Amino acid sequence: MRFLHFLWIFLTPFLQILLGNEIFLVSSQCLDDQKSLLLQLKGSFQYDSTLSNKLARWNQNRTECCNWDGVTCDLSGHVIALELDNQTISSGIENASALFRLQYLERLNLAYNKFNVSIPVGIGNLTNLKYLNLSNAGFVGQIPMILSRLTRLITLDLSTLFPDFDQPLKLENPNLSHFIENSTELRELYLDGVDLSAQGTEWCQSLSSYLPNLTVLSLRTCRISGPVDESLSNLHFLSIIHLDQNNLSTTVPEYFANFSNLISLTLSSCNLRGTFPERIFQVPVLESLDLSNNELLLGSIPIFLPNGSLRRIILSYTNFSGSLPDTISDLQNLSRFELSNCNFSGPIPSTMANLTNLAYLDLSFNNFTGSIPHFQRSKKLTHLDLSRNGLTGLLSRAHFEGLSELVYINLGDNSLNGTLPAYIFELPSLQQLFLNSNQFVGQVDEFRNASSSLLDTVDLRNNHLNGSIPKSTFEIGRLKVLSLSSNFFRGSCPSTSLGG
Template sequence: MPWIFIHQEEHIPMAKTPMDTPQLSCIQIAIALLLFTQVKSTTEETFALYPNSTLTNCIAGERSALLAFRAGLSDRANHLSSWKGDDCCRWKGVYCSKRTGHVVCLNLQGTQCGSGNGITQVLAGNISSSLLGLQHMRYLDLSCNEFDKIEVPEFMGYFHKLRYLDLSFSQFIGRIPPQLGNLSNLRYLNLDASYQSPGYFPPYSKDINWLSRLTSLEHLDMTGINLSTIVHWLPVVNMLPTLKVLRLSACQLRSSPDSLLLSNLTSLETLDLRGNDFHKRSTPNWFWDLTGLKHLDISFTGFYGPFPDEIGNMTSIVELELSGNNFVGMIPSSMKNLCNLEKLGYYRNNINGSIREFFRRLPSCSVNKLQLLYLPHCNLTGSLPTTLIEPLSNLTWLDLSDNKLTGHVPLWIGELTKLRTLYLNSNSLDGVMHEGHFSGLDMLKDLVLSDNFITITASSTWVPPFSLTMLHLRSCHLGPKFPTWLRWQTLVLSLDISNTSITDMIPDWFWTAASSVMALNIRNNQITGVLPSTMEFMSGEVMDFSSNQLGGPIPKLPINLTLLDLSRNNVVGPLPSDFGAPGLRTLLLYNNTISGAIPASLCKLRSLELLDLSRNNLNGSITDCLVNELSTNMTGLNIVNLSLRNNNLSGGFPSLLQKCPQLIFLDLEDNHFLGTLPAWIGEKLSSLSFLRLRSNMFYGHIPVELTKLVNLQFLDLAYNNLSGSIPRSMVNCTGMMQTRHISYNAFNSRFRLAENELVDYTENFMVLTKGEERLYTGEIIYMVNLDLSCNSLTGGIPTEISALVELKNLNLSWNNFNGKIPENIGSLLQVESLDLSHNYLSGKIPSGLSALTSLSRLNLSYNNLSGRIPSGNQLQTLEDQESIYIGNPGLCGPPLLRRCSSQPEPTPEHHENASDNTVSFFLGTGAGYVMGVWMVFCTFLFKRKWRACWYSLCDCLYDQVYVQVAATWASLRGKTNG
């Protein structure tokens, strides 16, 4: 059975892949069982099976039973099309005894089961009890089908002659029937439930005592069956003395006894307990005493402590899988006793020691047998040995990734002539790797050296001896020229040469060599050139060309493409009229010089989830093709994240968005959109969490319907011409009231380049907070923001705004708000930046502001606030405190120099009456003054004589005053001199 590893993943490998179950015919099964049980002779009826014999027709009753069975099935792949005619022994999957004609084997396994290419489940529906008519059946295989709404039938326990039963990967549900314990002749039982579709809940068993009656059982696989309620499972299993293979992985078991007083499991050769949660010390444990074990898998089971010395007693061991636990320390010297060791998996444990010491402790008696060393994330240190005492002549898989290795890669790597997989990525290896390091690697298929300091050099005429399917060299040094040896790697499926210091023009031969690549990453170089016109004929599924200097237009894309990242390049011209990739899910074109309008071809990308066209030269209005095209169709685009900011787009709020019900993130900042905000936003975009319309020309009121967006946590309408008041129903936006942030997936596109490497897209957002623009990347999902600044909003600040307790940034500056600051604004305990400046707010500053312990920036300047500034530890820690209150002449007290009056302040009622009288007085006086001046002005305007008389009178008065002042002044001077 091939070993399957979960490489570089955090999650527990909860189940085997279908590759663990080979696809066998009934004849192969019979032969396997014959060898497996070491039976010297058998009856003709048992093993003389025939599918095509003309000697004997099948039994009529059994034919009827098979037809009734087929009638209850859904055969989507027409798998049972041959089930017609009188001779059922000729039907596909049906095998009969040559001597009696009875059906003895029924093999209806789904196609590709165990092929490694996934499972094609072909049968579904009900399993009719008519199968009980096949009482001579020895072998029954219904694996790799889709019986996802039924339980394992109880009548399965009444095939008393059954020796082989395989119900794996068929998605049965409910309880495993204890009637299976009646199958006393059973030797092979496979109930593996690990291959699961979304929403599938595997079967369970609360009592496995029925297993103890299967005394002939040699192979038991209950992988993925829920056994969480069973504590004493081992005594039951111990009652199966002939058991050779036991697989109980991912069964939610929680107990592993220290020992067995009397072990009957002396025949056990394979033990698989991976993916359970024992969470106990590695020793003592009952399985260390099973010295006859050949295959032991206890990965991801929660064992901890030092590597057990008892492993040295398991001299028969061939495959040892200990990954995903918390074993600490160097492997013990007793490992030298394991002379049959071929495969060692130790992923994500803590050796915390020298790699050279580790190699010295490997059993020298089996070094030439070792096929697999799987040691990523083991905290191995130091440099690799320059020479090996014994050559690893049979090694096919070497994985030392994600450790702390330093130094050069030794030349003996090139002598591992059977090596197929080499992972050295994510270390601190340096130096040069040249042709000699690869000279003997004729069989190499996967080469991963990413995230080291390695320089790879080769002559321009070098032809590598290998033909790779995976090549990852991210952050190694390949440049400045494009490596010519890549032209010979024409079978690569995953290629990553990102950040490798290439500053060359991309050669034409590269596009030919990369035509079969499904995951292609050349990002973060200085590669020039243009995308080929033949790009549509490539096999690419994910392509990342970002952060280069590629120019030219965007050609028609590969038909299987799901992700394209061309951001931060020099791409020009309009967007294509035919993208050519109907399954495209992520399209990143930001930071280019793309011009023209957004074409109607965008509407054909129905699978598109993430679209970023920001920071280009797009213009015109956004197409509304979907509005008409889908007026009678409820489906639309699947866009979740849409960013069009920093373009020259115009027109009203895009009506196209009415057909984007999945939209979570919308950014239209810094364009020329205008008009009113439509009320349908609250209804059609009910999933919206992030809305930024900043720096446009929207006008009118903020629609009340906008507050129906209960998930809204980021609203930025700043720098528009909005008027009216803030809707009090803003409290409906529970996204600003509860700790429930936007899913990271809404902002982030991750696509797999290999089992261990992901390329991430996380947009960069500039958010005006704390008085300055701050850069947010992935953490934007935690930002709760309300920014309505630089509009013409009026009225008071509604007290309901204090209910938005998750706000981190509140900016209402540069509006026309009046009235008082809400007294309960101190409820905004999470707020970090609060800006209410440049309004007409009056009254006192609420004392509750001093309770905002998260506050790091406050701006209340240029209002009509008055009274004493509240004191508090938090307010006193803010920087540039005087600027917080400037432009409010009525404020007094620290940090201002203006002292507050010592007299008691008037009561609110008296203050209110005095204020009313003062206002009335000034209103009356001002009105009288204006009226008087206006009457005089009108009179002088129409009466010329009156004007002349008035000016003559003024001249006379002036002369009299002047004479009087001059005489008085002369008299005073005379007296002074005297």
């Protein structure tokens, strides 16, 4: 009893603090001046009220504006965050003086709107901002220098998926160096689609000089050029590097393997050359690697270390070669593996059967030989493309049994033989099946149980199938394309619309 009494005396002050804070949070209210500014802001914006799920609900009659959708307040009732992304706002930002008077704002998100104007200089007055997201909002022209006054920024996102090439968002005067020289707190920088060509080859030096804490660097389609300078290695905390679709025309630095926090590295369509450093594959925390569309880039896939983190490996349209290591099975998180149009050879490791998270596999247009592994354990598999290789052997029920998520199978242009397994036509999610240009034999009666399936495309051309074409083949309701030419069938195709 004495112990309980002591415990109560000891805990009471903490409970009072906790309960007091909770009561304070519940009773805190948006200040009148903050509410007035929010209503003025709503009035200055032009937007589609039928599509807005936030602005349209801001209502004068709702006294507690801290509970309005997209609004967050601090304990004193000051607005500290506005999340107005995807609100179909088309104009009014240039006259939104109320926005620029929300001096306590720490977070502003206007992404995915349709402004089609320059970034307003008034945003530079919001000097408490730590997070600014203006991505894909239709802003054009020169990024104003006054934004460099936002020295507390931790995240800056000015990226765009579809830049306006007539009026691109750009950093020209000032250039990147002058723009970020006061942004030493910045950790995440997204400038995809922003024209940085005025920076020339000095972008690495600028980043490493002024942004020592940078963890995310995303500069896709920025018209930057190579080489990737050694100075970038000073950014020890980098975890994400996205430099796709820039004409870097350089080799991939070996020091990328020293970024111990590197989670994602994407360098597709960068005109890379030379040999890719194998050690990068073995960065313990690396989850995503995309080197696709670099036809001059050489390399091979090394032995993987146990407990690797890789989820996505995309090497399509490169000059990678060699064989796949059996240790591919150590990548238990691997979900997407794309090696199409490379120069790989040798067998596909049977250990791939152990990849239980595999969802997308494309090894097409290589020189793989031997048999197809069983994928029974890859229950998440939706896309399988092993076409244009030298694969041999039989297909059996065991190859695909239980793969209820498979939508696409392409095994065309190999040397597979034997009879077609009926089970493949009964996969419940399968929509497209390509088995053309192999050496399959026997009669086509495998459609008999496929009448309720989702199959809409079947290509069996250039095999050794024979017999009469069963009438049931043409009674599959969803079937749009059926190609059976260059076989040994008797009779004619009842419906030429199915491809004959």
